[in-house]
Amino acid sequence: MQCVWGTSAQCLKIFKAVQYTNPMVNLTFDQHGLNIMSMDGSKTSLVRLRLQPDFFTSYSCSTSVIIGVYTEMVVNILSKAKKSSVVWNATDDVLSITFVNNDQKTIFSLRGIDIEEDHLDIPELEDDCAIQVRDAVLREWMDKVLMTKGDVSFQLTENTFVCKSNSIDMGTIQHTEPIGGDRVEKKAHRNDVDITLSYHSTKSMAVFSGCGDTCFVGFSNEQPSRLKVPLGTGSYLCVYVAPKIVD
Numbered sequence: 001m002q003c004v005w006g007t008s009a010q011c012l013k014i015f016k017a018v019q020y021t022n023p024m025v026n027l028t029f030d031q032h033g034l035n036i037m038s039m040d041g042s043k044t045s046l047v048r049l050r051l052q053p054d055f056f057t058s059y060s061c062s063t064s065v066i067i068g069v070y071t072e073m074v075v076n077i078l079s080k081a082k083k084s085s086v087v088w089n090a091t092d093d094v095l096s097i098t099f100v101n102n103d104q105k106t107i108f109s110l111r112g113i114d115i116e117e118d119h120l121d122i123p124e125l126e127d128d129c130a131i132q133v134r135d136a137v138l139r140e141w142m143d144k145v146l147m148t149k150g151d152v153s154f155q156l157t158e159n160t161f162v163c164k165s166n167s168i169d170m171g172t173i174q175h176t177e178p179i180g181g182d183r184v185e186k187k188a189h190r191n192d193v194d195i196t197l198s199y200h201s202t203k204s205m206a207v208f209s210g211c212g213d214t215c216f217v218g219f220s221n222e223q224p225s226r227l228k229v230p231l232g233t234g235s236y237l238c239v240y241v242a243p244k245i246v247d
Helices: 008-021 071-078 135-148 199-209
Strands: 002-004 024-030 033-039 045-051 058-060 065-070 085-090 094-101 104-111 129-134 152-156 160-167 171-178 185-189 193-197 214-219 225-230 236-241
Touching: 008 045, 008 071, 008 085, 008 199, 008 236, 065 071, 065 094, 071 094, 071 104, 129 135, 135 160, 135 171, 135 199, 135 214, 185 214, 193 199, 199 214, 199 225, 199 236
Parallel strands: none
Antiparallel strands: 002 058, 002 085, 024 033, 024 065, 033 045, 045 236, 085 094, 094 104, 129 185, 129 214, 152 160, 152 193, 160 171, 214 225, 225 236
């Protein structure tokens, strides 16, 4: 397998997001592109990355390849790319990351690691409420409510979005915004939503949102909520998070 990334910056953003939830993942390359599907250690969130061949500047894969990697190591390498082109070559044993800058070339050859993962099938979710927002809007919400370092509650009706958190030291932070206004597009409403997500799960949504320009967010009362970042036709990065059970 060989692929050339469009920009080193986008590659780095994607794997920084994956690293936030998953310290190691299996990379699956086949004729349909690059795939990651992996649960985090606490089994409360799942990452799904799907990059079609046309996402890359060039992509070729004649034989399916699965290789396990430490995401921190991949991020550390990618952080050195600067303005270089980034080329990946993969076998079942080695992932080679090459930086090319004019007549300069640096090759990092990472040994693959064995990661036992159950094959996961994600059923088609019917969100109770779904919205679409710009990445900057979602990060603005999270930057505010995560100041408490506590869990975050979300209440959504057909016309209103509310997120709220509190802590003993800081008190309560609440943000309210209309759905269907200039910033929040309504995509679906089946039922009103009232859920709580952990601090880490909410922070992961903010981290993942930075990988694209817009975010689809589906909230559900009794199944995982999800944030999906479109990355071109058929390509996307998605994180599913389980609601927190509140006594």
